[in-house]
Amino acid sequence: MNLRTPGPTPIPPSVAQALAQPMINHRGPEFEALFAEVVANLQRVFQTQHEVLVLTASGTGGLEAAVVNLFSPGDRVLAVSIGNFGDRFTKIAEVYGTDVQRLRFPNGHAADPGAIAERLRADPAIKGVLVTHNETSTGVTNDLEAITRAVHEAGAPLLVVDGISSVGSLDVRPDEWGIDVLIAGSQKGWMVPPGITMLAVGPRAWEAHRHARLPRYYFDFTAAHKSAQKHQTPWTPAVSLLYAFREALRLMLAEGLPALFERHRRLGAYTRAGLRELGLRLVPVDERYASNTVTAFWLPERCSADAVQERLRAEYGVVLAEGQGELQGKILRIGHMGYVSEADIDAVLQALRQVLATQAATRA
Numbered sequence: 592m593n594l595r596t597p598g599p600t601p602i603p604p605s606v607a608q609a610l611a612q613p614m615i616n617h618r619g620p621e622f623e624a625l626f627a628e629v630v631a632n633l634q635r636v637f638q639t640q641h642e643v644l645v646l647t648a649s650g651t652g653g654l655e656a657a658v659v660n661l662f663s664p665g666d667r668v669l670a671v672s673i674g675n676f677g678d679r680f681t682k683i684a685e686v687y688g689t690d691v692q693r694l695r696f697p698n699g700h701a702a703d704p705g706a707i708a709e710r711l712r713a714d715p716a717i718k719g720v721l722v723t724h725n726e727t728s729t730g731v732t733n734d735l736e737a738i739t740r741a742v743h744e745a746g747a748p749l750l751v752v753d754g755i756s757s758v759g760s761l762d763v764r765p766d767e768w769g770i771d772v773l774i775a776g777s778q779k780g781w782m783v784p785p786g787i788t789m790l791a792v793g794p795r796a797w798e799a800h801r802h803a804r805l806p807r808y809y810f811d812f813t814a815a816h817k818s819a820q821k822h823q824t825p826w827t828p829a830v831s832l833l834y835a836f837r838e839a840l841r842l843m844l845a846e847g848l849p850a851l852f853e854r855h856r857r858l859g860a861y862t863r864a865g866l867r868e869l870g871l872r873l874v875p876v877d878e879r880y881a882s883n884t885v886t887a888f889w890l891p892e893r894c895s896a897d898a899v900q901e902r903l904r905a906e907y908g909v910v911l912a913e914g915q916g917e918l919q920g921k922i923l924r925i926g927h928m929g930y931v932s933e934a935d936i937d938a939v940l941q942a943l944r945q946v947l948a949t950q951a952a953t954r955a
């Protein structure tokens with residue numbers, strides 16, 4: 592199968608082998624060596640000196656962990672959303688009883704840093720900003736550097752970034768740009784199965800955490816931090832996934848971060864060019880913000896997304912992701928992060944060409 596969903600993503604053979612290693616005591620020295628290496632290498636790929644917490648959960652758990660560890664009931668939070676995953680982050684903050692102010696941009700558009708700054712200047716009570724770096728549902732990447740600048744110039748509330756489909760594939764610089772919490776997920780460009788979320792937590796976030804009163808237990812940053820001092824986790828960790836992570840991080844660092852970021856830039860451009868050649872329109876309205884980890888495109892009029900998706904899978908072994916929310920049935924999404932090459936994208940484009948040609952013939 593050519594698994595081209597934007598998470599889970601394919602894993603290299605050596606990562607699959609690493610998953611099969613025998614189980615070990617998570618309170619013993621082998622685990623401590625494993626965990627220490629994973630955390631140190633995660634810091635390198637995150638390009639941060641901040642502590643990187645490793646929690647057992649999918650990415651949504653990381654978003655929830657950030658909210659419950661930073662805020663108190665009634666705290667005012669600006670939730671910036673450009674799509675389905677931004678809406679999810681917003682919802683989590685609402686469910687936990689923070690005072691959420693929404694700033695929603697239309698699907699296909701990036702967030703306007705000026706509009707964010709304006710909202711912050713108009714309301715100095717805002718304690719935190721939630722924003723998605725790469726919106727996986729629309730294939731749009733926000734200009735995170737410009738957003739961080741705008742946030743810092745407009746009162747500098749805590750900046751919490753969902754980098755689940757960007758960190759490890761795109762160049763994100765939490766320390767340099769001033770991101771207080773940056774969240775990632777193992778099943779994206781990391782080439783690891785789903786189940787682990789990682790959070791780089793900066794000094795201002797730790798200070799906020801000390802005063803934060805939202806209820807929390809499993810995802811408590813203090814518990815994770817205390818155990819990490821001993822290269823352990825507070826609760827039983829997903830040991831096999833950490834074996835996989837150790838191997839995947841070695842592969843990523845052997846490739847080198849500049850080469851890895853460049854490969855994703857190239858694959859993004861390659862995918863977009865191929866789709867344009869097929870006459871398909873991209874969901875991002877301004878290509879400057881088109882994502883280099885996932886590409887979303889509109890299906891031709893009257894062309895059933897379900898039927899195309901199913902034929903791609905059954906006839907060509909190509910697995911794409913459907914649209915979410917109001918985009919369901921109208922778009923498809925191609926993941927190109929992690930263990931992926933131009934040849935994988937070629938196979939998608941060829942299959943798409945065949946399927947769309949015959950779908951059109953069926954309609955005519």
Ligand SMILES: Cc1ncc(COP(=O)(O)O)c(C=O)c1O
Pocket residue numbers: 597598649650651652676723725726727753754755756776785
């Ligand atoms: C940008 C973004 N945020 C959040 C999530 C949610 O993560 P998960 O499905 O791992 O809980 C995803 C997953 O696709 C994502 O791409």
